[in-house]
Amino acid sequence: MGRLRFNMGLNPETFRWNLQPGKSFHSPECLMVYSKAGLGEMSRKFHCIVRNRIVPERFRDEPCPILLNSWEASYFDVTHSKIVSLSGAAAKLGIEMIVLDDGWFANRNDATSSLGDWKPDRKKFPFGIRGVAHQVEGEGLKFGIWIEPEMVSIDSELYRAHPEWCLHVPGREIHLGRNQLVLDLTRKEVVDGIYSLIKELIESSKSVSYIKWDMNRHLTEVYSTALQPEEQGEVEHRYVMALYGMHRRLSKDFPDIRIEGCSGGGGRFDLGMLYFIPQIWCSDNTDAMARLRIQHGTSLLYPAQCVGSHYSVVPNHVTQLWTRSRTRAFVAMCGTFGYELDPTLVSEKESSQIMQHIQVFKSIRNIIHKGNLYRLWSPFNTGFCSWLYVRDHSSSNSMHSTGQEAVVFIFNNTDNFWSSLVPRLRLRGLKPDAKYKILEPIPNTLNRIPANLQVVRTIKPMFLMGEKVVFMHGSTLMNAGIPVHFLTRDDCFMLHLVEVPEQEIDLN
Structure with missing residues (x-):
């Protein structure tokens, strides 16, 4: 069994209170949470x-x-x-x-x-x-x-x-x-x-x-x-x-x-x-x-x-x-x-x-x-950063009566992205058996020429998932993940996920 110690309250280094007889002092409130699933659950x-x-x-x-x-x-x-x-x-x-x-x-x-x-x-x-x-x-x-x-x-x-x-x-x-x-x-x-x-x-x-x-x-x-x-x-x-x-x-x-x-x-x-x-x-x-x-x-x-x-x-x-x-x-x-x-x-x-x-x-x-925040990639540990926000509309007053929506932001902040493999981005907090429509509201305007690796601007929108609309299972998004391909040091992506009923999926 390990031990955990923590101190709470006013910093005694510069604090002294001259409490007179019959007087009272109200100490600050302390807010604590318990998480059995790490810092992510603590933050949520x-x-x-x-x-x-x-x-x-x-x-x-x-x-x-x-x-x-x-x-x-x-x-x-x-x-x-x-x-x-x-x-x-x-x-x-x-x-x-x-x-x-x-x-x-x-x-x-x-x-x-x-x-x-x-x-x-x-x-x-x-x-x-x-x-x-x-x-x-x-x-x-x-x-x-x-x-x-x-x-x-x-x-x-x-x-x-x-x-x-x-x-x-x-x-x-x-x-x-x-x-x-x-x-x-x-x-x-x-x-x-x-x-x-x-x-x-x-x-x-x-x-x-x-x-x-x-x-x-x-x-x-x-x-x-x-x-x-x-x-x-x-x-x-x-x-x-x-x-x-x-x-x-x-x-x-x-x-x-x-x-x-x-x-x-x-x-x-x-x-x-x-x-x-x-x-x-x-x-x-x-x-x-x-x-x-x-x-x-x-x-x-x-x-x-x-x-x-x-x-x-x-x-x-x-x-x-x-x-x-x-x-x-x-x-x-x-x-x-x-x-x-x-x-x-x-x-x-x-x-x-x-x-x-x-x-x-x-x-x-x-x-x-x-929504609930999931920090997928930390800029303190890698040259990448990703934040995922998941909102369950079934427990909110949203116009959507059921289902989840999510937004994931993906950022690059390193120089070695083009010569090193970027890990697949595995999402979290989704429903494994649910189906999600994946949209990219603001697609990229850059593309790489395979013959010489040159990055150029393009009129044609470049979608991270290859298509304007993609359907995937929550289990696939959380286990297989999303392939990410950065083109510049400051490259980034934003995806909007919407849970949809099975019959809405059209693969044609």
Whole structure:
């Protein structure tokens, strides 16, 4: 018999609580699952709990709008006219929301100033947030906005008025992180002051339906001048409880606003946060090949519907790597699915591809977001990656009364694929005796010339299974598997499987 030990609870390294007589302390809840079938079953159990018990009930069955975020399109250089221009182009592609990212508030032209001053820059937005939001809505799109309410810049009206509102150790030099300081949320006046600014922003715009809530530096010099020396071990815990409290107030005052948590990406992933907000931005690295590992690891605990993932331009702004449009789209589809680009600069060809991606995603997103995930190939163990989502409609409220649907994504991220055998991809989670119709909604546009191994583009669609529609047994798919032939380092495939009755099969 082996032994298993694990520790749960608050990290004692920086935590101390001065519990007074007659007072109480509520420790955090701990969520555990048991799996007798490895990490895959563990993940599926966690996903089920997160989807059905953790995320706010009002968002459990409401998909995130397909959005375009302005950050990689414009960075700090956002203006009324530019956002309106982005909106018009985005609407033509089928995008459903515009999110105005950093740079919209007074004197915010780079990362060195103005955090805490949540008032629109009248030079950039002469009609205020209400004016630009109104025009975005005129294009048929929803409107969202970026804020970083837990932070303050030294060069800001807020800091000049209340320098004591930041976390700092009295008598010691204050150190900046990303040119900013962290506000002391253990102080009620700080929380109330920041919340009133957020509330005013939302109410004055009359159109905010989405907030990207960012947090771009770690808590350092964790000391509150509002607490006694013996209470300083309580600061981090009080900070988080106050943050939850702000989100509780937002949920009550503005229940229809969807909030995405963010902290340089995945630093904000936390079941406590997901109790108030339905999704978290996975990483500021939007490169599709890098995202394979990032999203694969995130999937250990968190379902796809909670994982913020966007399609961005090439070369990627973070890695400077080029990746095919379909690959960027397929990776983003394994999350909330959105865009980080300027649609006014997109070519006619890529615009057509984006419209196709959006149309296909809408047809399969409920399978991805509600289905059971099977990680078939790990990018940490091989140069390949594959994720399979299986949804049993007989146990859901789907329009399909019975049967399964599945979507499998297959990615390459290695150079030796052309000279080495790629293993057959064996699916899992299907019904062995069931028959499945296999479709490839977005077939490949590349082919290899056998005579010289040259990879060329082709007008004729190239289907991984050799045909537009293929029928196979679940047992065959899970045991014999699917032969996979990659043509480029960033090659990929997506197959849609639908369980069908025996009589529907036509082999002619």
